[in-house]
Amino acid sequence: MAARQQTVNCGCKGIRTCLLCEANDDKRQLLNKKDSVRYDFTYDQESKLAVPVCGNIQQAFPFPGVFLWENFVSEKEEKELVTQMDQNIWRESQSGRRKQDFGPKVNFKKRRVRLGGFSGLPAISQKLVNRMTKEPLLADFHPVEQCNLEYSPKRGSAIDPHLDDSWLWGERLVTLNLLSDTVITLSLDQGWGDMDRGEVRVAVNMPRRSLFVLYGEARHRWKHAICREHVLGRRVCSTFRELTAEFLHGGEQEKLGSELLDIASSFKGVPV
Ligand SMILES: O=C(O)CCC(=O)C(=O)O
Ligand SMILES: [Fe+2]
Secondary structure, eight states: OOSOOOOSSOOOOTTOOOTTTTTSHHHHHHTTOOOSOEEEEEEETTTTEEEEOTTOOOOOEEOOSEEEETTOSOHHHHHHHHHHHTTSOOEEOGGGOEEEEESOEEETTTTEEEOTTOOOSOGGGHHHHHHHTTSGGGTTOOOSEEEEEEEOGGGTOOEEEEOOOSSSEEEEEEEEEESSOEEEEEEESSOOGGGTTSEEEEEEEEOTTOEEEEOHHHHHTSEEEEOGGGOOSOEEEEEEEEEOGGGSTTSTTHHHHHHHHHHHTTOOOOOO
16 A cells, blocks of 8 residues: 555655665665766865775866864763753654754745744854854854754664755855764766766765865755765754845845844744
8 A cells, every 4th residue: 555654753755764664665675776887085175185985096086165174062062062952852854864943934846935933043053153153164154044963873864865955045054063973975976077977976074073064066066965874873963054145135035034034143943
């Protein structure tokens, strides 16, 4: 009967899976798709190059659009942040993740935004947002959404390769990574030049307590994913998103944008 026989608490829909629902045959079949050729690189933070992994004969290439701020929060702050988050309900989400959202209610397909129950970013984030704006790349960064995600190896948590929306969400995607080191995998389904036979992947290390920013090509052209094998312990992250020009001064939806900015920057939020 239903393709989705869920007897367990999981939030997966359609092609998404996690360890809890893969017991279901229909879901297991989805796991068998394999890519023909894959070109694997790792990102080198010093040189900002994507460097071929051992045994790979490809050339390194420049990889712009990634910024990493190591030790962005202290161990003590990390503990405080996670303790605060754990006082709120974690809601089941796709692919074995759980989430908490502080932001407007959005229908991306219909391109509709409502304030909904949005009451602002959480109080504890005020000092984080102030701190991040000390970095020139983020000097004018005004987030209007914070999404907390929790990943667990027990649930096989992951996020499939995707591009974030770029109608409502602006240039910079800013993520604070807590509790575990992980790897974010940036990919292009189809390579170029002598790598035109398959997918190109660039693995970027995201250390525990670091702030990670995607912008430019790495945000708009390369998909990003967290693979299951890179979730080695409980991982919690907070992603901060800003508005596009359409919702800012002089834009068509400036009024709504300015309401969102006012609410967000009250830092009195509870999850929606
Ligand atoms: O877990 C992460 O660091 C990435 C999450 C993500 O890509 C998203 O929520 O759109
Ligand atoms: Fe994303």
